[in-house]
C-alpha cells in the first residue's frame with residue numbers, strides 16, 4: 001500500500017526479495033504481484049498494446065513488460081513508469097485472446113514497486129495514489145476538498161494558485177452539484193468508527209503481507 | 217413416407233465434401249454398400265470453392281475429378297443430394313435413420329444443357345461465392361458439380377419465372393410439383409463428415425467486416441482468385457473494382473481467442489502463405505503482401521513452403537495481432553492499427569484490401585448431431601463415444617485436405633469393422 005513504510009524498510013524489503021528470488025524474477029512476480037501467475041500465459045500477440053488509448057505515451061506496453069519479467073529484467077520493470085500510466089479502461093482485458101487480467105497485473109506491479117521503494121519518484125499517478133490513500137484512510141471517507149487542495153498545492157503555493165484558477169470551472173461545478181463541500185476543509189465527514197476502520201485496514205495489510213511473503 | 221432402403225450392413229456417410237467422398241469410396245471399394253447423403257445440391261464441399269491447393273498449388277479439380285470418376289464407376293454408392301439427417305434411432309450395428317430431402321425441381325432427364333438458366337432472368341446470391349456474386353435462379357452449382365444436374369431455386373417456383381424455365385427445357389426434366397420428402401433407411405454404422413464453416417467475421421467487431429467493403433475473408437479471397445469466381449479471377453477490391461495490389465493478411469481472425477474460437481484453425485497460416493502467391497501471380501513484382509501474425513504455424517513438410525514465401529521480396533511479415541482496422545472515408549482504403557512485438561512499435565498501415573484469415577468452426581456442432589457423439593470444447597466430434605457414429609475430416613478438427621482424407625479413411629475402417637461384425641452376427 002502506497003506511502004506507509006519508511007525508506008529503510010523499503011530498501012530492506014528489496015534486499016530480502018533479491019536474496020530470496022535471485023535470478024527468478026518471474027517467480028517473484030507470480031508469488032508477490034496480484035494475478036502475477038498469469039504473466040507466463042501471455043503469447044505476445046500485441047493486441048492489448050494496440051488497443052490501449054495511452055499506447056503512444058508509454059515506454060513499456062503490457063506485452064513488453066511481461067516479456068521483460070520473463071527475461072528477468074527486474075530493475076527495469078520495477079522502476080518503469082508504464083504501469084502508472086494505466087487508466088483502468090480495461091480495453092486490453094476485453095481484447096486479450098488469453099483473457100489475462102492485464103489491468104490488475106499492471107496495478108499489482110505498480111503497488112509492488114512502490115512497496116520496495118523502486119517506483120519512479122516523479123510520477124503524477126503515483127503522487128495522486130499516495131495523496132488519495134492518505135486522505136481516504138484518515139477518516140474512512142474520501143475528502144474531495146482536501147484531496148483537491150493537496151493535489152494542486154503539491155508543487156508549492158504559486159503553482160497551486162495557478163492550478164486552482166485553471167481548474168475553477170470544474171471545482172465550482174462540483175460544489176454546485178454537491179459533489180464537494182467547502183466545509184470538508186474543517187476535517188470533513190468520516191465513518192462512524194474511525195479507529196475500528198483503521199484497525200481493519202492494518203489487519204488487511206498484515207494478512208496481505210503475510211500472503212505475499214512481505215512481512216518482517 | 218418412402219419405404220426403407222439399405223440394410224444393417226450399409227454404411228451411411230453424411231456430408232459429401234472431400235472427407236465424405238473419401239469415406240464413401242473407401243467403404244464401397246471394400247465391397248460395402250454405401251449411402252452418401254449431402255445437404256447441398258452437389259458433392260465437393262468447400263474444397264471445390266478453392267482456387268488452388270497448398271502446398272503444391274495445384275487446382276482442386278485434379279483431386280476432386282478423380283474421386284468423382286471413382287464414385288460414378290462404383291455400383292455400391294448411392295448419392296443423395298439436398299438431403300439431411302433429421303433423426304437417428306437404434307444403436308451400434310442397427311440404426312434407423314430419417315432423412316429429409318428437399319425438392320430440386322429437376323429430375324434425372326436433365327442433360328445440363330443450361331437452357332433453363334438462359335430463359336430465367338431472376339437472380340439470387342451465389343452461395344458458392346460466399347454471396348460475393350449473383351447467379352441465375354436456375355443454376356448448376358459450379359463447373360465441377362456432381363450430379364451434373366440443374367437446380368431450380370424455390371424462390372421462383374410458382375412464379376412466371378419458374379414457368380419460363382420449365383418451358384425452355386426440351387427434355388421434360390423440370391418438375392415444379394416436386395415436394396419435400398421424408399425417407400427412412402437402415403445402416404450399421406455412420407461416418408459423420410459434415411465439415412466446417414468460416415467463423416462469422418462480423419463478430420470480430422474491431423476489424424470492421426461488414427462495415428468496410430475492402431475487408432473480406434480468406435474464403436472470399438479464394439473466390440476472387442478463381443477464374444470461375446465473381447471477378448473472373450481478377451483480384452479486384454469490392455468498393456471500387458480497383459486492382460488490389462497491396463494486400464494485408466490478418467492471421468488468427470477469430471482463432472486462438474477465448475472471446476471467439478479457442479482452437480488454432482491450423483490451415484489459415486498456410487492458406488495466407490498460399491494466397492500471397494495469388495497476389496504475386498497477378499501482379500508480379502508490383503505485388504505487395506503483408507502478413508500480420510502471432511506465429512506462423514506451417515507444420516511439418518509445409519515448413520518448406522513457408523521458407524519459400526519468406527524469400528519472396530513481395531511478401532512482408534509483421535509479428536502482431538492487428539488491434540483495429542479503420543477506413544479512410546475518401547478512398548475506402550483500410551488502415552491497420554497495432555503494435556508489432558519485435559520492437560513494440562506502433563503502426564498505422566494503409567492497404568488496398570484486407571483478407572481476414574478466418575477461423576474454421578464445425579458446420580454442425582457436435583451437440584446438434586442427432587446421435588451419441590462426444591464433443592470437444594470447440595464443438596468438433598471427439599473420439600470416445602460408444603456409438604458407431606464416427607467423425608471424419610473437418611467435422612472432427614480443423615484439418616487440411618490431406619489430413620481430412622486420412623481421418624476419413626480411419627473412420628471408414630472403424631465403420632467397416634462394425635458392419636462386418638453385424639454381418640457375422642446375422643450369418
Ligand SMILES: Cc1cc2nc3c(=O)[nH]c(=O)nc-3n(C[C@H](O)[C@H](O)[C@H](O)COP(=O)(O)OP(=O)(O)OC[C@H]3O[C@@H](n4cnc5c(N)ncnc54)[C@H](O)[C@@H]3O)c2cc1C
Nearest residue numbers: 231233234235255261262269270410411412609610616617
Ligand atoms: C481459406 C481456406 C483455404 C484453404 N486452402 C486449402 C489448401 O490450399 N489445401 C488444403 O489442403 N486445405 C485447404 N483448406 C482446408 C480445406 O478446405 C478442408 O481441409 C476441407 O474442406 C475439408 O473437407 P471436409 O470434407 O472435411 O469438409 P467440407 O469441405 O466442409 O465438406 C463438408 C460437406 O458436408 C456437407 N454438409 C454440411 N452439413 C451437412 C448436413 N447437416 N447434412 C449433410 N451434409 C452436410 C457440406 O455441404 C459439404 O459438402 C483451406 C481452408 C480455408 C478456410
Ligand code: SF4
Nearest residue numbers: 042043045046048096
Ligand atoms: S493481449 Fe494478452 S496475450 Fe496478447 S500480448 Fe497482451 S497480454 Fe499477451
Ligand code: SF4
Nearest residue numbers: 468471481482484485
Ligand atoms: S493456423 Fe495460423 S492463422 Fe490459423 S489460427 Fe493457427 S496460428 Fe492462427
